[in-house]
Amino acid sequence: MLNPYKNKCPCGSNKRYIDCCLISPKFWNRILDRQKIATSLRWKIIDFATSTLSEETEEALCAYFQNSYSKPADIPDEQMGAFIDWFIHDYQLPDTGSSVLGLFFEKRYRLEDVERFLTSGWLTSYNNCYLTIEINPGYWLIVQDIVTGEQFLLANPELSEMTPPWSIFVGRIVSLGEVFEFDFIHHTLPPTAFSVVKSTLISTYENRQLEFNNLSYRSYMQHFLSPILPRLIDEAIQLDDLLPTDAFHKDLLPYKDFFDWLCVSFFDENLIDKPADFEVIVQELTKTDTLDKAFSSWPGDFTGNTEELESFLSWLEFIDACMVIHYGKQPPFDFSEKSQLLGLEKPVLPTFKPLAITRTKINEESQALEKISSVLHNHMKNRYPDKQIEAAILLWQHYLGVTNELPDIRKPATWAAAVEYCLIKLLSLPITQKEIAEEYAVSSSSVSRISKIISSRIDLDSLDKSSFLR
Incomplete structure (x- = not known):
């Protein structure tokens, strides 16, 4: 099933399901709850x-680490996640031949049914x-297996806000039921690396096929390449594989060094020197329409074939x-006319926002969460058990997560008081609005x-009471 996300929503809206009922508060909050359960389980496994x-x-x-470290406390923070991913999933325990994850599930270590x-x-x-082929900022990304074309919808509000289109991820995805999420990301690469990544995967698979007849690509990835893939990609990528210069016509060439650094540093900022006039160029390209004018005149006198031009257009969409x-350019350039000019059927890009705006919203949400949580605790601590106080705070957090604009x-x-009253209605407690x-x-x-x-954003009747009193 290569394209499972084009189905119309059964509600009759004529929208795709993933743009309609899936992201409605009722359904989307269930997905976010699953993520919390999955995150908790990862810590149980660790x-x-x-x-x-x-x-x-x-x-x-x-x-x-080839004897570089002997205790977990010695591992640098930036390398800990990659080691844990490998140890839990790919390392074969000497006595059993099982993975840590396999042994954990075999013992059913404090697992609940939902886990x-x-x-x-x-x-x-x-x-x-995986290649990122579509994004709905604040909700999800659709990524595509670079070799097989199989697609996966990843629920990740934060990642969807900070990922440029056509980014490449090297990592592990796991199921959350009807959607997926990244369990761990080892590398992120610009779309300029697509060809070398794909050819590396295919060539290593073909070499292994010579040893094993009827070896499927999925089995090859799972049993042979997964443990070494992050290092293989790291070794395969060269500086030239990351440069977007081939896509530039005469109006973009003056900014070649800047855009080279932008794409290369997305993978590894140590591979290339930052341009000396970096800040000046950022100001020019974000505060004026210089970059949009350069995009408007593209492809200029290019004579490449359609496949090459499609790749080059993806690179420019990534750069914009x-x-x-990351740098606050507004507004984003509309590349839809370029796609039509080249006769391409590409998805319409979403309207991205600067991280400064989305991160400010997150900070404001944190302040709002802390402020109301403190008031709730002070008023409820002598009248409710701890679990119900936690449930009220969770309900408030739930509201902040689904509202489009933060309340004044x-x-x-x-x-x-309103949050506590919503909790009372949810749990059917014998307390009146006047008493509150x-x-x-x-x-x-x-x-x-x-x-x-609050109730207009959260359907209280649809909530599982047990999830608020877990």
Whole structure:
């Protein structure tokens, strides 16, 4: 199933399901809840490995780092994630021949039913290379297996906001039911590396096929290449493989060094020197229409074939998105006319926003979460058990995650009272709206109004009470 995400939504909206009901609060929040459960389970697995397999962990450290480190505490932070991914999934324990993950599931180590469901495919997961072909910022990305073309919808609000189109990921994806997520990302590369990555994967597979008849590509990736793939890609990539210069016509060539650095540094900033006039160029390309004019005149006098021009256009789309997301260029350039000019059927790019804006929203959300959570705790600590206080705070966090615009919290007590009242309705507790208003010294009408605002974004009847009292 190479293109499973084009189906129309059954609600009759005539939109795709992934653009309609999937991202509605009712369904999307369930996906985010699954992510939290999966994240918690990863920590259970790591705790299992470090607490019951201490000797095996030290042996694995020596094997992975070639005796450079002998204890987990010695590993640099930037290398810890890659080691854990390899140790849990790919390292074969000496006595059993099983992976750490396999042994964990065999012992059913404190697993709940929902954890078993969400992780049923983890044992067969493997590192692979994926091209980002579509993005809905704030929600999801669709990535495509570079060799087979198989597509996966990844639920990741933050990653979708900071990933330029056509980025390449080297990592492991795992299932969350109908969607997927990255378990770990080893490398990110610009689209300029697509050809060398694909040819590396195909050539190594063909070489292995000579040894094993009827070896499928999936089996090859899972059993042979996954443990070494990150290092293989690292060794295969050369500086020239990352340069976008082939896509430039005369109006873009004056900025060659800047765009070379932009693409190369996306993978490894140590491979190339940063241009001396970097800040000056950033100001020119983000504060004027110079770059948009250069894009408008592209492809100029290029005479390449359609396949080459399609690749080059993807590189330019990547560059423009990088300028928007990381350097604040506004507005993004509309490449749809270029696609039509070349006769290409490419997805319309989303409207990206600068990270400065999206990160500011995250910071504001954190402040709002902390402010109301503090008021809730102070008013509920002598009247509710800890689990219900945690449930109220989780409900508030839930609301912040689904609302399009942050609320104006000039009176925190009113919002806290409304959150508690929503919890009361969710749990069917025998407490009146008037009692809540008196507790927080606010008007009953304000509690009613704000609770309706919260309920308009969260369908309380659809929520699983147990997930708020876990």
